[in-house]
Amino acid sequence: MNIYINARFLTQSVTGVQRYAIELVKHWDQLLEESRDDREQFSITLLAPRKIIHKLELKHIKVKQTGTFGGHPWEQLVLPYYARKGLLINLCNTGPLLMRNQIVTIHDMAVFEYPKSYSFLFRNAYKIIQKALGIRALRIMTVSKFSKSQLMAHCRIKENKISVVELGKEHMQRLEPDREWLNHHQLAKQNYLLAVSSMNPSKNFSNIVRAIEMLEGVDYQIVIAGGTNGKVFSAAGLPHSDKVKLLGYVTDRQLKALYEGAACFLFPSIYEGFGLPPLEAMTCGTPVIVSRSASLPEVCGEATIYCNPNDPTDIASKISQVMKDTHLRQSLSVKGLERASGFSWEKCARQSWDVVKEVVQA
Structure with missing residues (x-):
């Protein structure tokens, strides 16, 4: 045959x-x-x-x-x-x-x-x-x-x-993280929030930035990876934020280093057929915030904190909740690893x- x-x-x-x-x-x-x-x-x-x-x-x-x-x-x-x-x-x-x-x-x-x-x-x-x-x-x-x-x-x-x-998710486990690249960008472990976003409207980039602008007096960095270049904030119709470190395109090894080093991973996407990035983050032991939309609850189960992707105030609230609570992050990390093991x-x-x-x- x-x-x-x-x-x-x-x-x-x-x-x-x-x-x-x-x-x-x-x-x-x-x-x-x-x-x-x-x-x-x-x-x-x-x-x-x-x-x-x-x-x-x-x-x-x-x-x-x-x-x-x-x-x-x-x-x-x-x-x-x-x-x-x-x-x-x-x-x-x-x-x-x-x-x-x-x-x-x-x-x-x-x-x-x-x-x-x-x-x-x-x-x-x-x-x-x-x-x-x-x-x-x-x-x-x-x-x-x-x-x-x-x-x-x-x-x-x-x-x-x-x-x-x-x-x-085994592709993420096989990768060797590029920690030197992380050091080059002066990203200290457990001292930044990570988001991965493209310019596709369904990825909700605008509300990520709006939520971040609502955060006051944070003592951690906010990092966004993805997109084709470092000029995405200047694109028409998108908000600008001085609070964000924008990395643009990253390699798989760089992405794994980012996952492993992040205190929290944010993914408030509006539409996903599956949602591979949250699964990759959970595989790396990273606490995850995702939207309660489309397939994401099916993939993430009870191992994450959920936000309303259409409400920047709620996204900002969930970021603050997770970033201020070390014990919550540890619990989410354990739950995420257990959830990821089923895939x-x-x-x-x-x-x-x-x-x-x-x-x-x-």
């Missing part, structure tokens, strides 16, 4: 979606190492455009680069030709519209819920693609019960066609591989 994986993600920068795809493929390769029966039954190939930027060390999954161009045209025109004699697995929200023999992971319905976060062409293209795949694909995988309910509401996908497979890429891989085999055997 030929199984092909849409590996367009190997040409893209890593966000949560690409992280999921990379970790899943690596752990599927490990499952094949453990199962001779699966190795004999399935031939698995990553189909990718020519210009890949991530190279995975795999023993049992082949990589084949195809076509002369990339992006959506490659995915819609080249990919289905090379995958025509097998089952195609798409892990990053999209797939070729002309194929039926495929499985698709759709992580969220952000283009439906928060269309203003995306360009006109992007959001409308994704709406068409995701609705069509919901109808044509043999099975849909998603990352939370919340996202499953969204898929059913926006794309009218039948409940029994959707499988929920949660993400993992793993190995479990994600086994559950999703079971979905693949169910489709093959149907």
Whole structure:
């Protein structure tokens, strides 16, 4: 049985979606190492455009680069030709519209819920693609019960066609933190609040800054990582704050150092299909404040402090509550580590591989 994986993600920068795809493929390769029966039954190939930027060390999954161009045209025109004699697995929200023999992971319905976060062409293209795949694909995988309910509401996908497979956290455990970089930025351990935010409106950057402006006489630093450069405060319509140390883009090793050194992690996002950053923070033992929105309560359970993402006053209050109470932070750290232990890429891989085999055997 030929199984092909849409590996367009190997040409893209890593966000949560690409992280999921990379970790899943690596752990599927490990499952094949453990199962001779699966190795004999399935031939698995990553189909990718020519210009890949991530190279995975795999023993049992082949990589084949195809076509002369990339992006959506490659995915819609080249990919289905090379995958025509097998089952195609798409892990990053999209797939070729002309194929039926495929499985698709759709992580969220952000283009439906928060269309203003995306360009006109992007959001409308994704709406068409995701609705069509919901109808044509043999099975849909998603990352939370919340996202499953969204898929059913926006794309009218039948409940029994959707499988929920949660993400993992071992990628954060494997990283060696870049503590020298932390020292370079003069960030003392346990003496700063950390937030990770992009300019996507659903990440709630504006209310993070408004909440921070309400904090008076704080004796700790406030650090925001993320975005494409250090000029995000000057973007139109966003508040400015002299209280914030803005780091811009950080590497994975730098991010782990930030998590481990922070007294608290703040993530008041309005919309998340899963919410990987809070899970990463809990994995590092960092106390977490998140919004009681979308999938975040499903992921974080009782291991965090919740805030109202639409109320900067409440966000500021929760920051003060956590930062002033050492015992609360210690309790949240223990609860977060325990909560994070229930998530793993190995479990994600086994559950999703079971979905693949169910489709093959149907």
